[in-house]
Amino acid sequence: xxxxxxxxxxxxxxxxxxxxxxxxxxxxxxxxxxxxxxxxxxxxxxxxxxxxxxxxxxxxxxxxxxxxxxxxxxxxxxxxxxxxxxxxxxxxxxxxxxxxxxxxxxxxxxxxxxxxxxxxxxxxxxxxxxxxxxxxxxxxxxxxxxxxxxxxxxxxxxxxxxxxxxxxxxxxxxxxxxxxxxxxxxxxxxxxxxxxxxxxxxxxxxxxxxxxxxxxxxxxxx
Amino acid sequence: xxxxxxxxxxxxxxxxxxxxxxxxxxxxxxxxxxxxxxxxxxxxxxxxxxxxxxxxxxxxxxxxxxxxxxxxxxxxxxxxxxxxxxxxxxxxxxxxxxxxxxxxxxxxxxxxxxxxxxxxxxxxxxxxxxxxxxxxxxxxxxxxxxxxxxxxxxxxxxxxxxxxxxxxxxxxxxxxxxxxxxxxxxxxxxxxxxxxxxxxxxxxxxxxxxxxxxxxxxxxxx
Numbered sequence: 001x002x003x004x005x006x007x008x009x010x011x012x013x014x015x016x017x018x019x020x021x022x023x024x025x026x027x028x029x030x031x032x033x034x035x036x037x038x039x040x041x042x043x044x045x046x047x048x049x050x051x052x053x054x055x056x057x058x059x060x061x062x063x064x065x066x067x068x069x070x071x072x073x074x075x076x077x078x079x080x081x082x083x084x085x086x087x088x089x090x091x092x093x094x095x096x097x098x099x100x101x102x103x104x105x106x107x108x109x110x111x112x113x114x115x116x117x118x119x120x121x122x123x124x125x126x127x128x129x130x131x132x133x134x135x136x137x138x139x140x141x142x143x144x145x146x147x148x149x150x151x152x153x154x155x156x157x158x159x160x161x162x163x164x165x166x167x168x169x170x171x172x173x174x175x176x177x178x179x180x181x182x183x184x185x186x187x188x189x190x191x192x193x194x195x196x197x198x199x200x201x202x203x204x205x206x207x208x209x210x211x212x213x214x215x216x217x218x219x220x221x222x
Numbered sequence: 223x224x225x226x227x228x229x230x231x232x233x234x235x236x237x238x239x240x241x242x243x244x245x246x247x248x249x250x251x252x253x254x255x256x257x258x259x260x261x262x263x264x265x266x267x268x269x270x271x272x273x274x275x276x277x278x279x280x281x282x283x284x285x286x287x288x289x290x291x292x293x294x295x296x297x298x299x300x301x302x303x304x305x306x307x308x309x310x311x312x313x314x315x316x317x318x319x320x321x322x323x324x325x326x327x328x329x330x331x332x333x334x335x336x337x338x339x340x341x342x343x344x345x346x347x348x349x350x351x352x353x354x355x356x357x358x359x360x361x362x363x364x365x366x367x368x369x370x371x372x373x374x375x376x377x378x379x380x381x382x383x384x385x386x387x388x389x390x391x392x393x394x395x396x397x398x399x400x401x402x403x404x405x406x407x408x409x410x411x412x413x414x415x416x417x418x419x420x421x422x423x424x425x426x427x428x429x430x431x432x433x434x435x436x437x438x439x440x441x442x443x444x
Contacts, residue, residue, distance in 0.1 A: 023279055026437040034430070038417075057245050094439030101435075109338075112331035118415060118432040124439070163438050187438040193340065203441045205434045208256070210340040212427045213323075215248040216385050216409040217316030217346070219425045 023205070025066050029089055031056040032063065036086035048079040095122050100160055102128035102185075104176050105167030106136045106146050109191055113165055114141055124163070128155055132172050149176060156183040163187040170194050177204075245427070247288050251311050253278040254285065258308035270301040317344050322382055324350035324407075326398050327389035328358045328368050331413055335387055336363055346385070350377055354394050371398060378405040385409040392416050399426075 021029075035055040039047050049067075053060040067073050067085075070092055074080040090096055101124050103110055113119075114126050129141055130149040139146045147155070155161065164180045166173065166188055173192040180188055181198055188204045190196060196204055243251075257277040261269050271289075275282040289295050289307075292314055296302040312318055323346050325332055335341075336348050351363055352371040361368045369377070377383065386402045388395065388410055395414035402410055403420055410426045412418060418426055 021440075023437050026440045027433060029440075030430075030433040030436045033436075092440065092443075093436045094443035095436065097439070097443075099439055099442075107334070108330055109334035112329070112334045113431070115330055116431055118430065119435065122432050122436065124432065124435055162442055163435065165435075187442055189435050189438060203438055205437055207431070207434045208252075208340065209335065209338055209429070210344050210346065211249060211252040212429045213341065213346055213385065213387075213411050214252045214255075214315045214317065214344065215245050215427055216411060216425055217319070217321055218243075218248045218251075218314065220321075220384055220409055221314075221316035221319075 021066075021069050025069065026093070028056065028058060028062070028066050029093055031058075032066075033086065033089045033093060033095070036082055036089065039082045040086060044082055046079040047082045047085070049074070052080070097123050099124045099162045101126045101163045101165060102130065102152065102155065102161045103165045103167065104130045104132075104149055104152070104180070105165075105169075105192070106131040106133075106139070106141075107167065107169075110165075110167040111141070113167060113191070114144075126165070127159075128152075128161065130155075132168060132176065149179060152179055153183040156185055161185050163189060165189045165191065166196075167191045243288075243291050247291065248315070250278065250280060250284070250288050251315060253280075254288075255308065255311045255315060255317070258304055258311065261304045262308060266304055268301040269304045269307070271296070274302070319345050321346045321384045323348045323385045323387060324352065324374065324377065324383045325387045325389065326352045326354075326371055326374070326402070327387075327391075327414070328353040328355075328361070328363075329389065329391075332387075332389040333363070335389060335413070336366075348387070349381075350374075350383065352377075354390060354398065371401060374401055375405040378407055383407050385411060387411045387413065388418075389413045 032052055035052055036047065049060045049063040053063045073085055073088060101119070103114055103126050106129055114129060119126065127144065129144050129146045130152050131137060131146055132149050134148060137146050137148050164185050166176060168176050170193045173194050174196060177188060177196040177198055181202055186202055188196065188198070188202065189207065190204055191207050198204055254274055257274055258269065271282045271285040275285045295307055295310060325336055325348050328351055336351060341348065349366065351366050351368045352374050353359060353368055354371050356370060359368050359370050386407050388398060390398050392415045395416050396418055399410060399418040399420055403424055408424055410418065410420065410424065411429065412426055413429050420426055
């Protein structure tokens with residue numbers, strides 16, 4: 001075993017194999033992870049690339065190709081050990097850690113994202129909420145007090161922020177992104193419409209909620 | 223030209239070529255569509271599969287393979303006509319129509335989805351809002367009155383509902399999905415955690431908001 005195929009807990013991994021994976025590959029790994037969690041619930045000890053592929057909506061060849069980037073996980077004909085593969089894929093994805101997340105944008109979407117249980121379950125903890133509108137600050141969400149976005153930099157300096165979730169109006173997107181970059185945060189999950197210009201060292205992922213609905217209109221159009 | 227490569231407005235398409243496309247392919251088409259809309263804004267008349275690929279985060283071979291399912295859109299060495307390709311891809315995706323959408327779940331996420339401008343822009347109109355909690359009914363969102371979910375069936379009978387967006391608590395997901403199926407709706411966009419059991423004739427797409435954040439934790443883990 002090599003790379004992320006090393007036992008969970010072993011943090012050493014060759015850089016080379018990590019750089020080969022595209023965002024699309026990593027997104028598929030997240031899907032495989034979910035299927036593996038379900039298989040574990042169903043007490044299945046092994047899983048074939050065929051079953052993993054079917055439940056993830058991709059081809060078996062794709063599953064094998066994606067996993068081969070990170071190491072050698074299965075034995076030909078025997079399938080994968082479901083528990084081990086789940087741990088290994090989770091380790092590749094950086095799950096099982098405590099990720100410190102700040103949310104900027106305390107509107108309806110921000111509130112929904114703050115309450116979203118899926119984040120916390122995977123280790124993403126929204127510990128700060130900021131808003132551009134002074135009228136919203138000082139409001140309490142659980143035990144988190146909403147603060148003006150001008151305090152983002154000080155908050156990041158005092159207490160590491162790994163990821164910022166951006167859920168502000170479209171016209172505030174770039175301005176807030178600049179503040180996030182200035183604060184030294186390296187990762188942005190962007191729910192705000194429009195592309196952001198950020199330095200190459202900062203990773204941005206865009207969430208477009210209408211993409212999923214278009215695969216339904218495609219199906220209904222057939 | 224053949225299949226969905228026929229001029230926009232021509233609704234005839236061979237069934238065969240439509241069934242070949244997976245959800246993953248259609249999701250990529252949605253990304254290409256967004257890139258093409260941007261190129262049009264930049265007044266670019268042609269676009270190569272290389273540029274389309276780079277901006278969509280996939281390989282050129284993938285772009286050519288995806289588009290070849292639906293017809294012959296480009297001429298070797300000349301690239302694609304950006305405007306024409308945007309119209310053709312939009313037509314494949316069923317955009318430019320008026321899709322009648324009902325939202326079930328008037329919580330924070332439901333409210334954010336109701337306000338989400340991206341849906342309406344692509345032709346998805348949330349015309350009904352239902353909730354399982356009687357305390358929420360009769361509230362007005364714009365000119366839409368929130369109604370008890372028990373009225374979904376009558377609403378669908380009186381006025382076609384193409385797509386239901388499900389944003390209810392996890393424990394209500396399957397029960398509401400059954401009501402959606404009984405009402406004769408053929409497509410569900412599910413934001414509620416958990417798999418839904420529905421007949422094969424009903425299409426379900428799952429939106430897992432934590433998948434995008436995992437490609438950031440992967441990047442930060444490197």
